[in-house]
Every structure is written in structure tokens, then in C-alpha cells.
Amino acid sequence: MTKAVVIGGSGYTGAELLRILSQHAEIEVVQVTAASNAGAAVTDLYPSLAGACDGVLYEDFSVDGVVDGVELAFVALPHGESQQHMGGLAERVAHVVDLGADFRLPAASYGEWYGEDHQAPALLTEFAYGLPELFRDEIRGFAHVANPGCYPTAAILALAPALARGLVEPTGLVVDATSGISGRGRSLSPASLFSEANETMAAYGLLDHRHTAEMEMALSAVAGQAAQVLFTPHVAPMTRGILATCYARPASAALTSEGLLDAYRDFYRGEPFVRVVGEPVPTKASAGANTVFVTPRYDARTGTVLVVAVEDNLVKGAAGQAVQNANLILGLPEETGLPTLGIMP
Amino acid sequence: MTKAVVIGGSGYTGAELLRILSQHAEIEVVQVTAASNAGAAVTDLYPSLAGACDGVLYEDFSVDGVVDGVELAFVALPHGESQQHMGGLAERVAHVVDLGADFRLPAASYGEWYGEDHQAPALLTEFAYGLPELFRDEIRGFAHVANPGCYPTAAILALAPALARGLVEPTGLVVDATSGISGRGRSLSPASLFSEANETMAAYGLLDHRHTAEMEMALSAVAGQAAQVLFTPHVAPMTRGILATCYARPASAALTSEGLLDAYRDFYRGEPFVRVVGEPVPTKASAGANTVFVTPRYDARTGTVLVVAVEDNLVKGAAGQAVQNANLILGLPEETGLPTLGIMP
Amino acid sequence: MTKAVVIGGSGYTGAELLRILSQHAEIEVVQVTAASNAGAAVTDLYPSLAGACDGVLYEDFSVDGVVDGVELAFVALPHGESQQHMGGLAERVAHVVDLGADFRLPAASYGEWYGEDHQAPALLTEFAYGLPELFRDEIRGFAHVANPGCYPTAAILALAPALARGLVEPTGLVVDATSGISGRGRSLSPASLFSEANETMAAYGLLDHRHTAEMEMALSAVAGQAAQVLFTPHVAPMTRGILATCYARPASAALTSEGLLDAYRDFYRGEPFVRVVGEPVPTKASAGANTVFVTPRYDARTGTVLVVAVEDNLVKGAAGQAVQNANLILGLPEETGLPTLGIMP
């Protein structure tokens, strides 16, 4: 049994980590921190965790305060905070899975897209980019993992097979995606209020959303040449779920939808968390589960490849994938403790 | 491993049975029927069940068509249908858990509230009323179980401790409750359309909702004298969840909220699926879980006892409780296979 | 044309005032204040008001800063703030319609329910309680109006006819009501976030919600004797709408539902904003409109009177009623500028 701490456990990804890990046979959460809610009971914020977290209180976070015997830290802090603590933390625990954006990009790319210098650039090379379906073997060789962003997980898994097989051009990629509102986290802003987010949709972050860099980095690695993505995020009135509709230019004229489906099925054969489907499914097919559904098409009329992917942004897009990565670096079976059935209706 | 059939598996309670039973170590679903969707794949209707029901097709239902070796039937048919088939079915399988209303009430009461004669009155005495927290021992002695309605489960568990301890009068009870829309099932009607049910609430079934009879039957048994309930159901724009706010007249003047909380905690001590809480929790504390949360109050100013209960109408209010009852009649540990953590946010 | 200022115009009731008043032929909003959003454009917060508020900026509020010529002030400030400014404001403008709770109750009752002394008790008698359907004539005689709360508007209009006609007892009243989330206003709290308020219901404010005092005050006036109410508020996942289900004990045994319907129709005959209906309607029948729908019942079985009322909490429950009251004190036709059709679906 590996002892773990969840750092930043009062946000939505933190709560989802606690829910998933409570069913995990090999990882035991022995400490939960949350600076802004220190002293509160976990079940006051999330009564849904009654029975799993009874009597557990959020603690203040400090590296020194991590209890002895903890080997694994899940870090779910707001952007920019984990790089401040990572030096000490990586000395104190054997493994870190960072769910934020701090350790996903090379220093130069980080500076370019985040508009600030990285504060712990030397540590960046100690983190694997944790998208297991594409980089499983590399991840196993690292001590620490940078867990991918929610949008990148869906978009990269949607486009990777076509790029890896050379079926589409690596430039001219468009990712048009929509997230449920939990993607904004638990921080307070008028746009996240029910009354403003309900019964409405909106585009945001036009042209320069930071997740673009992550998509380009991973898709370039898959394609073996520089990929270029235009990413347009939207928000829809649902708590969970991401749907990404991706467009690409074919690399050859011989494509068909059937051929694409075959290529995708072949690419993801045996993957426990990716399902290639013949027809698009609703996002809640994966609600609460670590599953991504993908369906590709070729439109001969306009000469366009189109791929639709759906996931639960808090599970495969965050906490579930973090556990998947933890399983990998701990040498456990990759599926340990991970839910795969969605909740419908 | 007990082999089971789910009869009426294309509705929402049917789908929830399939989700829960896929995680059950002692019951294996070997057949799923759905007259209106016969021939369709389960995962076409519920892609969320991919991985658990791959390749499973809905079959037409007939008693003779139940596959050999099946010992347990979960019946989730529309009102009035299960009584037509129950004679044959109860001969063919050892155990039936009926999730509909057909076998919950005595024949006279059934006739009074449903406005029609029961078609299999002789079978009524072969069914236990399956509210385990109140009637666990009786249930174990029956071959078959009539699973309680969604509203009655919440209302009865809310009021039972106060009645059992003689703290409130058995008459003058008011149950004011609200359900998510999945309570209406998957049948098609304008009122169930998203566009008509979204962003709105409505009362319905004023004065004579049929679940009243079930509440009065069970609460009378608990109180040891005739209980009388005025039940007002409402529908709110959410898929799952029931919240019941119940009002009762105190039987003595010595009540306090703290005393009620103590009495409730004592009454439900050790129950795996009932949590007595100090403050009301949102319905989604139990989303996807077989848990009921209850909090009582005494208002000295107006001389009224108030109890709020929440549950997931499809789990503790239907499929989860059905599995709990199946565990009882099969002699399995009562908690086998049942989720207890809600999904928040 | 009466010139008006909206004080506290960045909240939801403020925005609704701006929407309604933009269609009002006799009142012109010439100034909008919002301390927390001073300097922002109204259309940045509410692009829905483009065309009506183009170029209008929120200003800081001070009594001295009210522009010359303003005769009417709508005050939509957080609880406790309007009593701080009212002395000066009531000198500077001829008429105030206060949408908050500060001037609704007598000083003693205010102190009891709000747990603090009123800071401008001498001004309390200068404000009418602005429920026009019950107190129209009194309102016309006042310079200023305290606009009723959202829950009290629904509950009082639901119970008033039965109390006024002596059909029910003034004690033992129960108001079980549910509000859309906009009732919490635009202030930031986790419970108001979409991710926490969506797909869930919750009870809150058990036993001691402050609106109880207002209901008892108005219903006592109607009944001619002390009324006593137990009020249980809930929140449902919708932006707008209040549904109140009210219970009362009959004062005589001769009641019928038909008789109650007749009495209610008679009581509200000619009222432009109250519709007595034979069946309950969904809250969104009044979405965006100043209309209340009411339906009463008598349950002979349990001896209980039940009344269901629905309204839009931001219109008849706030901004619309404020305009209705403004019309009264300005001597305008009461319906001027007020929408009466809901938006469905």
C-alpha cells in the first residue's frame, strides 16, 4: 500500500482524486491539504465523500508538513503554485503527479504561452508528459509526471492516430472544443455562477488559449514534425464533460471514413480507456469514468478529416488520468482503481 | 455466482441495474429484455455501459424465453405489466425483485389508489415490502420482494424514527417532495422534454398521488397505528435526485432538535446506507450512490417536527435498493456491489 | 417623464430593473450606480441590454452624487446598506422604492429576526409595504415603498384569500418553497457556482429564514389576527422562478376545492398580475413576466388546504413589483411598462 498526500484537495479535481482513490486497492490517501479551507472537514465541502473521508480535515500545506511515510504526492494547486514548492516536495516524496500546467511544457514554450519565466526550470526534465496512450513507456521511466490538461487530453487523443499514421497534415489543425463549467475550478467569479452560466454557451480565450501549446507539443511528437493548432474553447451549461471536434487536412486523397475508423481502431486496440465508436456519443457516456470515446470521419466533398472526442474533464481530463499515471510510475496495473462505466441518464 | 435476468432493461432503472450489477461479485446478468427496444444493442441506448455490456442485445420478453439457469429476475416494467406475467415468472425463477408498484400494496389498497382490480391478488402475499432499514428480517424470509417507490423510500426513512419512537403524531403528516425528471422514466411525453422541463419547477399529482398509499402502509406499520399522509410531489430541472421535506406534529412538548438528531442517529446506527447529518445536504451528495441523508428538526416556535431527506431516485429509490433486497434474499452481505459515494461536483 | 436612478444596478434585480424600465413610457433611468463595478459599462456585465444601455457606465454611489432632476430612486443594495443612506436619499428624491429588506418590518420585528438594531427606525413609518394586490390603497398614500421579498410575495398571495375570507386558521401555516438560484444574487459563494448548484436541490435556512417575519406580518394584517408560519426554503437548479406550496388548516368543515377556486377567483378578479388557475403551472409560465399563478385545493381526506403559487423571483418577486409600486406612487396606471407574458419554452 503506497501512502499518498493530496495537495490542493478542496478543488474539484482534488475531490475527484479523493473519490477515485477511496476505491484504489494499492494507494491510500493519508493526508489532504487545502490552504483556503484548512481546518474544514472534507465532508463539509463534499458530503458525497461521507463514508470515505469521515473525520478527515483539510490541513495547511507545507513541504515540511507532509507526513512521514508518504511516497506519492498528487498536486492539484492553482497555476503557478506547484513550481514554487516542487523543489522541496520532490526531495521529500519519491513520486509527484502534478495536475496543474507548471511542468507540462519546456521552459521556452512555457515562457512564450504563459508570459512569465518558469521558476524551477531545472525540474522540468524530471517530469514525463503523462498521456499514457501515447507515451506509456517514457512515463514508466520517470519519477514524476505532469498530468495533461483537460482539453489537450481529448484533442490529442482525437488527432494522434491520424498524425501518427501520416493521414493528415500537421498544420492547419483546428480544435473546436467545449467544456463543462467545472473546468474553471472552484474559484469564484461571476462567469462561474449558476445564474450566469446556466442556459447559455460562450466562446472564450480566442486564438491564444494556453492549452494550444500543449496540444502542439504532443502532436508534434506524434507526427514527427511541427504541428500547428488553432484552438477555440467554449463553455456549455453542464458541470462535467468535454467535447472536442477536430478538423484536419488530409495528407492523401485516398481517405474514407471507413478507412479512418479502421485505422483508429487499430491504433487504440487494447487500450482500456479509449473506445473508437462508429457514431458520436454524448459526453455523459463517460461521466464519472476514465473513458474517452473517439469517432473519425472523412468528408470527401470538402476534403476534410473530422474527429469527435468526448471525455469527463475531471476524470480522464484530470483526476482519473492522474491515477492512471500514478499506477504507471508505481509499477501497478494501469487500470487499478479506475472507473470505466459512465453514469446515464 | 447467481445468474440474473433484467426484464425491462431499456428504461432508466433498467440501465442503472445494469451499471450496478456489472460491479457485483455474486450476481451475473445473463439476459436483458426490453420489448420496445428488442434487437437493439444495450450500448446503443447507453454507451456509458461500453465495457460492461459489449455485444449484449435487448431481447423480447416472455416467461418461456428466460434462459435456463436464471435464478433471479429484476423486473422493471411499466405499471400494471408485471402482475400479468408474475404467475409464470415466479414459477420459473426462484427470486423476483419487482421494481414497479404492482406488488407493494394489499389488494384492497391497490384497488382504491390505482382505480382497478389487481390481476394477481393471490401472489401479493408472496412479496415482502423491500425497505431493508425497517423490514430487514421480514424480507429475508420471503422469496420475492416488491421494491419501494422512489418517493416513499425517502419519505418513510425520513419519518420512521420519529414515529417508531412515538415522538410525533401519526396523523397530520405532510410530505412535500421534489424529484428529478428521471423519475418519470424513459416514456415520451411533452412534459419530459428538455425544453419543457428545463429552467422550471412544477407541482403535480395534487392530493392523490399513488405513492401516498405506500407511505401510509409502511408508516402505519412502524407507528403501530394508522398513519395519514398528505403528499405533494414536484418536479425540478435535474435528472436525478429526490428531496423530501416532511412535517409532523409532535407527540410531546419536550422535543428539541438536538434530541431528535440523537434519536435519529441512534435509530440508524450501523446502517450502511443511511446517514443522519447535522445540516441538510444537496441531493447530489448521493448521486449515483445507494445513500440516503436525513436531518430532523424541531421548531419550538410553531410546534412542528421537520425532517429533510435526500437520495438518488434511481439508486436508493430504485435500482440500488433492488440490489440491496436481492442481496438479502440471496443471503449475501447486504452491501455487496453497492456504491456509497456520491459524485460531486 | 419621471427621471430615475437605479442604485445597485449591477446585481440581478438591478439588471432586471434596467430591462423593464427601458420599455417604460413614463420613467427614464438617467443614472445607474454600482459600487463594486463603478466605471464598467452596463453592457459589459449584461450584453443583453445592448441597445438600451449603450455607453452607460456604472457610477459610484453617494447621495450627493445623485444627478439633479431625479425624482425616483430604485434601491437594490445588499441587506443593511440602504438604511445607512436612506435619510439623505429620502431628502434628495421625492420617491424611493427599496428592493431590500431594510424597510419592510417594524423596528422590533426587524431586531428580532435580523439580530441587530435598525439604524434608521424613524424612517420605517414612511415606507409602505408594497404588495399592491393587498395594500394598493395604502401604498398610494406613501412617498416611499418597501418592496416585498421574493418568497413572501408568492407565499402571501397564495394564502391571503383563504385568510381574508376566514377559510383557514391563521396558525399552523406551512410554506414550503423553492427558488431559482438568482435569488441568492450576484455575490460570490461556492454554493452559487454552477458546478455546485447544478443537478441538485437543497433545503436551507431551516426554521428561521428571515422572510418568515414578513409573511407573518402581511398575513396577520390580512387575517385580522396573528398569523404564524413555518417557512422552509429550498434551492433548485434553475436561474429564475419561485414555487411555493402552502399548507393550512381549514377553519370550517365545509370546504371543497371547487369552492376554494371560486373564492380565489373572486378575490383576485380584475387583478392584472394574478391568475387563478385550475391546474398547477410550471414556474416558467411567468418567466420574465410580472405574473403570479395560484391554484388552491382542499384535501378532505386529511383536512388540509393546499395552495401552490409560482412567480419569477426577479420580476414579480423583485424588479417588476418595484415598477408596479413606482407606478402606484407616481399615480400612473399600475400596469405601465410591465411584461405579463412568460417565455416558454
Place this chain on the structure above:
Amino acid sequence: MTKAVVIGGSGYTGAELLRILSQHAEIEVVQVTAASNAGAAVTDLYPSLAGACDGVLYEDFSVDGVVDGVELAFVALPHGESQQHMGGLAERVAHVVDLGADFRLPAASYGEWYGEDHQAPALLTEFAYGLPELFRDEIRGFAHVANPGCYPTAAILALAPALARGLVEPTGLVVDATSGISGRGRSLSPASLFSEANETMAAYGLLDHRHTAEMEMALSAVAGQAAQVLFTPHVAPMTRGILATCYARPASAALTSEGLLDAYRDFYRGEPFVRVVGEPVPTKASAGANTVFVTPRYDARTGTVLVVAVEDNLVKGAAGQAVQNANLILGLPEETGLPTLGIMP
């Protein structure tokens, strides 16, 4: 006062026509038909119309049954039905505004995209394509109007300025759009049930949605050369609203976002129902209103033009635009009776 009939008045666009026309000073609805609801009261289906439609019953439809004196027919029938009746109807009334798809496309294009021959091809040339912002003068010269589809209205208005000014290529256009669920109408299907449409998003109609033909037809007219569109529709859990995110390839390298905004502002100068905005707004900025909001961008990094448009699918995307067209063919001021303010929150 022009007398009008609403044919197919029980669906959502029919109800929205009744709401809007009840405020119209020059058009009076004297008859409402609805085959499937004949005999029912309008206010039974839409209590929101109480006060405007009291006592009005839905009638069966026949051309002969149209009451004398009716000069204008709004036809909101399911696809394929209006072409069966149009011959007789166009003889009986002076003006028809058809809200369905039957008279929008030339016969050949209709056959290609709808997979069936048009049943009244001779009448096609008697209908203007009713997008006033682009074809106002042509519309005035016709007796009848084919009202555009909901998606095409948003997409065409989003792309037209760039194509008209030659700023983008007419091929390679991508329209990625999402609709609220009311776009599916009031017909009954599992996918439209609240429990299946809530808390989820889905893509549908991949590659071959029929609205593609309409977009290409209108955009070709604007561009002066053949336009080609790949259209991907989605559905989001909201009742109303369409958001269209459109992508195009620049025709020159000299574009900037600022230049595009200027070009769009210039193109739509003076339009009462189109607002060019600097930042994207949520769909409910136009809830209940006949307004479209548009914001364009140029992404120099990837060489892509992006335009986001939002509207209320039932108003500017259906009933509101139908009234706008009726105003045009009746020679009335184009804005008569049309709401322009959205409802927020």
C-alpha cells in the same frame, strides 16, 4: 391591422410567434391551427400566453378552413408538409411566411440534400430567401418568404461580411455550431428527453446536415462565386440559443483582427438586429430577442479567420425573423413588434 393565421401553432416556433405577435401593433392573429393538438386551449400548452391567448383553441388545419379576411399565413409545419398545402394556401392568402425548409432551396439542391423530389417546384420561385440583412430589397419584391433555418441564420451572418468584402476564400469554410435543444422542436424522441439531454453535449449529423445547402446557397450569393461549407452541428443542454464558431482561410495576408472588426462594423452599420462586438458574448445575451451578436478575429499565427455568432434559435433563428420578414413584405417598418433586449440572468 393585418389579420394572420399561425399554422402549426403548437410547436415551439409557433408558440414564439404567438408571443411576439401579441405585442405587434399591425398584425393580429385571428386563428391558430395545430393538427396534433386540435381542440386544446393554447394556454393549456403554454400558460405563459395567459392574457394574450385566453380562450383560443387550436383548430385543425385545412386551406379551406382559413378564416375569411386573413391576409398573412405563418406556416410552422414539420418538414415536407408545407409543400403539400402551399398551392392552395398561396391562392387563399396574399402572403405566406414559411418557417420550414420546404421553400428555401432550388429544386435540384432540394432533391440532392433532402433525398426526395420537391412536390411543388413551380412555387419555389415565388419565395424570397428571407435573410433581411443580406437580401432586404429582394424580399420586398416577393409575396412570400422562406424563412431561413436557425443554424444558417447565425452562420451566414457570421461569414457574409468577410465574403462580401473578399477577405476570405469561399471554399474551406468550416461552421462548427451548437444549438439548444428547442431546435429539435416539440416532437417526441428519447434524445430530446430532459434526462438524456441534460448535463451532456453531443455532435450529430456529421458531414451531411441539410442546413449545409442553405449556407452554401446564401454565401455563394454573397461571395459571387461558389462557397463550400463543412458544417458540424452539436446540441448543448440549454433550451434556447445557437453559437456558431466559423473558420475561413484569408484571401490576403494583410488581415488583422482590428481590421476585420472595422469591416464588420461597417458592413452591419445601421442594422437594428445585428451587433458587432469586441468580445464574444454568451448566447443568452439574445435570449428572447431578435438580436445576433458577431465578433470576428484573424489569427496571424495559423493564418485563419474566425468568427463567432450567437442568437436565440427560436427568435432570430425562427419566429422573430419570420415577423421581420412579414414586416418587410407588408411594407411596415422592419422593427415593428420585435424584441431586441435579451433576458439575463
